[in-house]
Amino acid sequence: MTRLFGWTLLAAAVVAASGAPLLAPHASDDQFRGLLNAAPTFPHLVDDSGHWHRPFIYPWTLVSQLEQRYEQDRSTRVGLVWFTRGRLVGSADDSRAPLMLLGADSYGRDVFSRLLFGARISLALSIVAALGSMLAGVLIGGLAGYIGGGVDDLLMRASDFVLVLPAMYVALALRSVLPLVLASGTVFGLLAAIFAVVGAPFISRGVRAIVRAEKQLDYAVAVASLGAGHARLLARHLLPAARGFIVVEITMLVPAFIVAEATLSYVGLGFPDPVASWGTMLHDASNVRAFADFPWLLSPAAAMFLVVLGLNLVMEQSGVAPVMGAPVAEGAGRLQSE
Amino acid sequence: MTRHTRNVRTFTTAALAFVMAASGGCRSKPRPGGEAGATMSHGGDLVVSVRTEPRTFNRLAARDTSTDLVSILTQAKLVRINRVTQEVEPWLAESWTRSDAGLRYTIKLRPNVTFSDGHPFTADDVVFSFEAVYDEKTGSALADSLQMGGRKLRVTAADPSTVVVAFPAPFAPGLRILDNLPIVPRHKLEAALKAGTFASAWGLSTPPADIVGLGPFVLSEYAPGQRLVFTRNTHYWRTDASGTPLPYLDRVTADIIPDESAEILSLESGRIDMTFSSVAPESYALVKRAADAGRVKLMDLGVAYDADSFWFNLKPGAFAADARAPWLQRDELRLAISMAVDRQLFADTVFLGAGVPVYGPETPSNKKWYAADAPRAPHDPARARVLLGSVGLSDRNGDGAIEDAGNRPARFTLLTQKGRPSLERGAAVIRDELKKVGLVVDVVSLEAGALIQRILSATYDSVYFDPGTTDTDPAINPDFWFSSGSAHLWNMMQKAPATEWEKRIDELMARQIASPDEAERKRLFDEVQRIFAEHLPVIYFVAPRVYVAASARVTNLMPAVSRPQLLWAADTIAVKQ
Incomplete structure (x- = not known):
């Protein structure tokens, strides 16, 4: 049951990301200038007098522009329309009462739509980067642990070097030598590469320790004595022992990379506004009023939590990783903490 | 800088x-x-x-x-x-x-x-x-x-x-x-x-x-x-x-x-x-x-005495090897931009309504020196498109964006300071408003030091920034007004005025600073503001409260x-x- 719940969460994330153009009521950069930071417009079926209707919403009326206070106009109902303009659902009158299931951000953009479109970038980026970290980390850690000696020293010192690099300053230096304007595809590739490099040492160190320890065990000695080659011994027998560790690291790196993307966006290395990603959305919400008055701006954090929860539940029930108490990838917070 | x-x-x-x-x-x-x-x-x-x-x-x-x-x-x-x-x-x-x-x-x-x-x-x-x-x-x-x-x-x-x-x-x-x-x-x-x-x-x-x-x-x-x-x-x-x-x-x-x-x-x-x-x-x-x-x-x-400023790099030859040279430094482009941006929307979005539209470097708060009768560019996207067409920029392929005579997109970079909400939000509004008339703007936020360095070295297309004012008399601000000035934002420290209208402003300001007659000073500075409004070397949108x-x-x-x-x-x- 728990595993099913985990799969459901992950499936929902994938459906949301892939189906964003249909599911989102608005484009990610559509702006409703009169509704800056407006609260969510929840669909209703029953009006104040107790009468049932087809799904509808109440429009917001601006009370104080400077304080960004709105009141619902309960005297007016605006119906929802289905499968129009290429969208699953939307308001019958966007100019008067746009459907904003998770409210609006500080530019008057629909947070729900941006959350869906942002999922595409954030999930893809973090997954690609985490896989890149895994490949590099497994390769480096496996070779270091298996060969040992000078190769071990060289690879681990290289990993240590990456670990001690002040990632933010390196990113800033890198940014300064790049063109001012970068295409989104370039930004994606650049971020994925940076995250893979930064994340790889955390996996390689653990993999190296596990391979080194496993190599001494009887089963490994037996496999070797039976004539298995180095590559087979490493790939088929030793590295699988690190599977649990790798999965735990990946579940930690994925959300860390999502947030790190926001940090790099701040220094000009991430996706530029108005491109929606969970990281840039969270960056927009990084002020005290978001917590106090506009909590819907934090919905990307909730989405990240659900994705990570789904990953953990699936992995736990697969018997490869504990839900809690897993070793935390120290790299998870490096970019955003510096 | x-x-x-x-x-x-x-x-x-x-x-x-x-x-x-x-x-x-x-x-x-x-x-x-x-x-x-x-x-x-x-x-x-x-x-x-x-x-x-x-x-x-x-x-x-x-x-x-x-x-x-x-x-x-x-x-x-x-x-x-x-x-x-x-x-x-x-x-x-x-x-x-x-x-x-x-x-x-x-x-x-x-x-x-x-x-x-x-x-x-x-x-x-x-x-x-x-x-x-x-x-x-x-x-x-x-x-x-x-x-x-x-x-x-x-x-x-x-x-x-x-x-x-x-x-x-x-x-x-x-x-x-x-x-x-x-x-x-x-x-x-x-x-x-x-x-x-x-x-x-x-x-x-x-x-x-x-x-x-x-x-x-x-x-x-x-x-x-x-x-x-x-x-x-x-x-x-x-x-x-x-x-x-x-x-x-x-x-x-x-x-x-x-x-x-x-x-x-x-x-x-x-x-x-x-x-x-x-x-x-x-x-x-x-x-x-x-x-x-x-x-x-x-x-x-x-209302503040100053407003955030938007300007293009008008240094002669700055775009000599650039295909955008025929239009990027033209008066018509700046006038079109001034007309394309809805200043009330700008005030509502950037300052949550707490600001007033402005059209020049002096705001209505500066009662002594503000020229209320200086020309203004009203919000008129249709007129803006006509002006852009006059410098060879029009939508040649029907995609909504405008292109030059060589069918290259009319696109420029706008630098602003990172970490300043009013500047970053203002730059975003400018980008969105200009998109409506077909201009593509790439907004780039830079740290203050990097931004200032680019302004000083004149390696930019355009800038949206807050140079800051602390007082009200134009005579105390010669660096901004004179073409030789170090704060002549669009083309700093010129050896000789690059344009006739800058030469005219130099002459008027020299008289304005020296004149003992306050009425004469006001008249001269009104004339300066009129010339400024005609050529718009710096575009102003909203002065905040x-x-x-x-x-x-x-x-x-x-x-x-x-x-x-x-x-x-x-x-x-x-x-x-």
Whole structure:
């Protein structure tokens, strides 16, 4: 049951990301200038007098522009329309009462739509980067642990070097030598590469320790004595022992990379506004009023939590990783903490 | 952009100074402010917040906000511009007389004034301060604002209590210019000036006891990254109307709080009494709630004297090898942009409605110099498209974006400063508004240093930035208006005017600065604003309203629109005990 719940969460994330153009009521950069930071417009079926209707919403009326206070106009109902303009659902009158299931951000953009479109970038980026970290980390850690000696020293010192690099300053230096304007595809590739490099040492160190320890065990000695080659011994027998560790690291790196993307966006290395990603959305919400008055701006954090929860539940029930108490990838917070 | 930020738009109002000088002289006592006539509570601590560390304790070497705060609290000037009335007030200068048709001022210094270490203040300190600020090795942030067309004031000491200031050319604002220079102690800094190390003197590692001044407070503690603590200067020379020695406060603590949200929360919770910066529109609601609960006073000071500026790189040849050269520097492009942007929408989005549309460098708040009849470009996207078409930009492939004659997209980069919400949001609105007429704008946010470097080296397409103004008289801002100026944003420090209209502005401003007739000065500056509006080298959209807040226990405030809105009169601020 728990595993099913985990799969459901992950499936929902994938459906949301892939189906964003249909599911989102608005484009990610559509702006409703009169509704800056407006609260969510929840669909209703029953009006104040107790009468049932087809799904509808109440429009917001601006009370104080400077304080960004709105009141619902309960005297007016605006119906929802289905499968129009290429969208699953939307308001019958966007100019008067746009459907904003998770409210609006500080530019008057629909947070729900941006959350869906942002999922595409954030999930893809973090997954690609985490896989890149895994490949590099497994390769480096496996070779270091298996060969040992000078190769071990060289690879681990290289990993240590990456670990001690002040990632933010390196990113800033890198940014300064790049063109001012970068295409989104370039930004994606650049971020994925940076995250893979930064994340790889955390996996390689653990993999190296596990391979080194496993190599001494009887089963490994037996496999070797039976004539298995180095590559087979490493790939088929030793590295699988690190599977649990790798999965735990990946579940930690994925959300860390999502947030790190926001940090790099701040220094000009991430996706530029108005491109929606969970990281840039969270960056927009990084002020005290978001917590106090506009909590819907934090919905990307909730989405990240659900994705990570789904990953953990699936992995736990697969018997490869504990839900809690897993070793935390120290790299998870490096970019955003510096 | 050192010269630029040092000098950009240090406006002051010249009128009264000139009238007073023209009448043959001035002799008065500085007026106590606010409720100073009433019995003020003596003593108490005030806690303010600043966002950044000071770069130095030497105001002559840097002009960042926190260094300015240190200077305001610990130093004094010969004259002070009252930020509320915009009048010149005698300060360390007790009185003065004018001669040689306004080219020469003989200033009598206030007697019995001593520095905070007890050393007497004399004319030698004034002469020394000018020597220090003009010294090339100092590279002072203030030097340009104390020169006229590159020529320095000649300052001599007639006797220990008399200073003679000679202007190189007629200068209508007169001694108002002296508000730019804090007087520093010769006995403490002369050795550094002689050794050529004045610029590094009074660095952050200097023991606070060595920072000596004529201001109301002395620096008593500096905890890097945490706070600056100032205590009462027991040698301060000023008293209130009832003869009570100033300042009223015993201590001012400046907490260093880099984050604006944290700053506002601190104010709301009572941990600090006021912020050095004004309250941003997005923080207004939080402060308003605290004000409604009686914990703070929230003050609407009116429309700011300045607006954020948008300009293109107009340096001749800057785009010589660029296919956009035929249109990127054209007047029509700038006029089209001015028409394409809905200024009311801009005000609503960027300043949450707390701003007024503006069309030139002077805002309606600057009643004396604002030209209400200068041409304006009304919001008219259709007309903007026609103008863009006149420089060869039109939608040739029907995709909604416009292209040049070679079918290349009409696209340019807009640089702005990172971490400044009003600038970043403003740049986003400009991008979105221009998209509606087919122009593609790539907004790039840069750290302040990187942005300034690009402006100085003229390696940019366009910039949206806040050069900042502190006062109102255009004569005090020659660097902006003259083509040779270091703050002539769009094409700095020209050897000769690059265009006929800049040449005309140079001529008009030269007459405006020198004219003794205030009406003539106004007429000349109106003409300058008209030419400016026709060519739009800088486009302005909205001037924000200025809000400030202070704890309810703070009294005797004299809020002013110009910066620093509250602390400019720190010696008369008091707190309820």
